[in-house]
Amino acid sequence: xxxxxxxxxxxxxxxxxxxxxxxxxxxxxxxxxxxxxxxxxxxxxxxxxxxxxxxxxxxxxxxxxxxxxxxxxxxxxxxxxxxxxxxxxxxxxxxxxxxxxxxxxxxxxxxxxxxxxxxxxxxxxxxxxxxxxxxxxxxxxxxxxxxxxxxxxxxxxxxxxxxxxxxxxxxxxxxxxxxxxxxx
Numbered sequence: 543x544x545x546x547x548x549x550x551x552x553x554x555x556x557x558x559x560x561x562x563x564x565x566x567x568x569x570x571x572x573x574x575x576x577x578x579x580x581x582x583x584x585x586x587x588x589x590x591x592x593x594x595x596x597x598x599x600x601x602x603x604x605x606x607x608x609x610x611x612x613x614x615x616x617x618x619x620x621x622x623x624x625x626x627x628x629x630x631x632x633x634x635x636x637x638x639x640x641x642x643x644x645x646x647x648x649x650x651x652x653x654x655x656x657x658x659x660x661x662x663x664x665x666x667x668x669x670x671x672x673x674x675x676x677x678x679x680x681x682x683x684x685x686x687x688x689x690x691x692x693x694x695x696x697x698x699x700x701x702x703x704x705x706x707x708x709x710x711x712x713x714x715x716x717x718x719x720x721x722x723x724x725x726x
Contacts, residue, residue: 545698546571546593548586548608550578552665553624554599560668560702569593573608590615595698597622597660602643603629609650617653620691623715624660626722634723637716644685644715657686657695658715659706662722670703679705685715 545561546569547554558568571589572578590596590612600608602625609616627635627643637643644658660682666672673680682704686692692708699706709717 543567543595544569544593546589546596547599548572548589548596549599549601550581550583551599553660553668554597556665556668557597557599557624557660557702560670560673563670564702566702587612587615590619593619595620595622595694597624598647599624601625602627602635605647606650609647613651613653616651619654620688620694621647621651621654621656622660622695623647623656623658626661626719626726628726632726634726642713642716642719644712644719648687648712655686655688655691656712657684657688657691658712658718659684659695659699660704662718662725664725673703679703681705681707683707683709683718683721685709685712685718687712 544567547558548571550570550572561568569589569592570583571586572583573586575583596619623644625643648656682699684692684695684706696706
């Protein structure tokens, strides 16, 4: 399976290492690949087109600008939303009590199967040595509206070293987003 990671900051880099360690082929997509001369990166659209599963590891606040250009490339694919709705100063972007960042992104990517996962874990904990806590794996919560996509993300999360918990439909992504706000 080819996994594209869109974004190459701490979360993207650490998730890439976990996927590679688990035997997945990874593709890194960024908006300006010329900034990463020492790394094997490509344009964000190319990465999205070439992958089976895509991880959104870009800041939530730029998703509204970036994702409309990726609708076709992400159509019918599993899109793992790692984002947290944060302003530039890390304060939370607040939603109506009946909405979340995950649901907002799914409305942009109507033809994709969006699954919220990995957003409650700090990047520095996304390493093999920190995922295992004396025999207990670090938990990640998964929420999505497509059962088959949820199941694949559960399996993927377990294979890369997490203890995944299916929290149900995408509307439940509101809760891990709030947990992430508390963490931050």
